[in-house]
Amino acid sequence: MSRPSPIRVVLADDERMVRTALRAILSAEPDLEVAGEAATGAEAVSLVRDLRPDVVLMDVRMPGIDGIRATEQILATLAEPPRIVVVTTFENDSYVYDALRAGAAGFLLKRADADALVQAVRLVARSDSLLFPAAVRTLATEHARAHPAPPTWVAKLTAREGEVLRHLARGLTNAEIARRLRVGPATVKSHVAAVLAKTGTRDRTQAVIAAYEAGFLNGG
Numbered sequence: 001m002s003r004p005s006p007i008r009v010v011l012a013d014d015e016r017m018v019r020t021a022l023r024a025i026l027s028a029e030p031d032l033e034v035a036g037e038a039a040t041g042a043e044a045v046s047l048v049r050d051l052r053p054d055v056v057l058m059d060v061r062m063p064g065i066d067g068i069r070a071t072e073q074i075l076a077t078l079a080e081p082p083r084i085v086v087v088t089t090f091e092n093d094s095y096v097y098d099a100l101r102a103g104a105a106g107f108l109l110k111r112a113d114a115d116a117l118v119q120a121v122r123l124v125a126r127s128d129s130l131l132f133p134a135a136v137r138t139l140a141t142e143h144a145r146a147h148p149a150p151p152t153w154v155a156k157l158t159a160r161e162g163e164v165l166r167h168l169a170r171g172l173t174n175a176e177i178a179r180r181l182r183v184g185p186a187t188v189k190s191h192v193a194a195v196l197a198k199t200g201t202r203d204r205t206q207a208v209i210a211a212y213e214a215g216f217l218n219g220g
Contacts, residue, residue, distance in 0.1 A: 006033040007125040010051060012044035012067065013059040013087065018110070022057060025114045032121060041065030045073045048082060054125045056084045058104070060095040068098045075103045075202065083124040091135060097143040101209050103202060106131020130205055133171035140212030150214050153198045161198070162216075164191040169208045169217050 009026055011019045011034060019037050026032045035051045038044035042065045048056060056074070060067035067086060075081045086099040086107040096107050105124045108117065108131070124131055157165065160181075167177045174192065178185045192204065201207040211217045 004031070006031050007055060007121060008033050008035040008051070008053040009121060010034075010036050010038065010044065010047055010053040010056045010082070012038040012041070012047075012056060012062070012070065014039050014062045015059075018059070018087075022117070025117055026121065029118055032118065041067060041070035044070045045077075048074050049078065052078075052080075053082050055121050056082050057087050057108070057121070058084050058099070059087050060093065060099055066095070068095060068102055071099050071102045071104050085120060085124055085131060091139070094143055097139045100136060100139065100205055103206050105205055106136065127173045128204065129173045129176075130168070130171045130208065133169060133208070136205075136208060137169065137212065137217070140209055150216070151210075153200065153210075154214055154216055156198045157195070161191050161195050164188065165195050165207065165211055166217065168192070168195070168204045169211060 009032060011022050013019050013022070016039070023034045023037070026034050035053045036047045038047045039062070041062050044056065044058065045065070058067040058071060065073070071084050074084065083105040084103070086096055086104045087110055088096050088107055089110050091107065091109055100107070106120070108120050120131055123129065130136060163181065164177060167180060172180070174185050174188045178188045181188065195207055196202065196204070199207045199210045201210055
């Protein structure tokens with residue numbers, strides 16, 4: 001029986017020592033493979049287009065094109081983009097929030113231990129859940145702009161779509177939501193697509209951020 005293909009990762013960080021440490025940790029795992037390294041945002045965009053990895057570990061503060069702009073360009077230009085995890089020193093950094101709004105799947109602190117790094121890569125590569133949803137909520141609360149009134153899309157959501165959106169904010173996968181709602185995964189996928197369309201977002205991370213900014217998830 002053949003082994004499944006390894007999860008291919010691109011490392012983007014302007015510090016060589018950081019990339020070396022990340023490569024050593026990931027390369028020690030049989031199911032992970034470092035496909036390439038980039039020292040700038042522009043290099044990251046070019047490398048991702050060429051290598052088509054599964055996951056990108058993206059530093060937010062890099063010379064030239066920073067990690068936020070690089071994330072935007074990757075997600076805007078590839079039909080099937082990789083999952084992007086922002087790697088940062090400070091979890092409440094406004095750069096991290098901007099990267100999440102751009103569509104990053106989540107973020108990882110540079111002080112995280114090796115096990116947390118490995119599990120984060122596996123989580124985002126093999127599932128459709130958000131990485132660290134509780135932290136996303138904290139960031140959204142701290143950085144979201146105040147809305148004098150809810151945007152029009154809030155009223156357009158059906159009750160079931162609103163329920164699905166709340167589950168997305170908890171970091172649940174489509175399969176987990178299907179079990180909670182006692183429906184098929186295809187039904188959940190359809191609801192998620194409707195949520196993205198009505199919120200005007202391209203992925204679940206952006207949809208959750210939009211929901212927090214609109215006050216839709218406050219207290220929920």
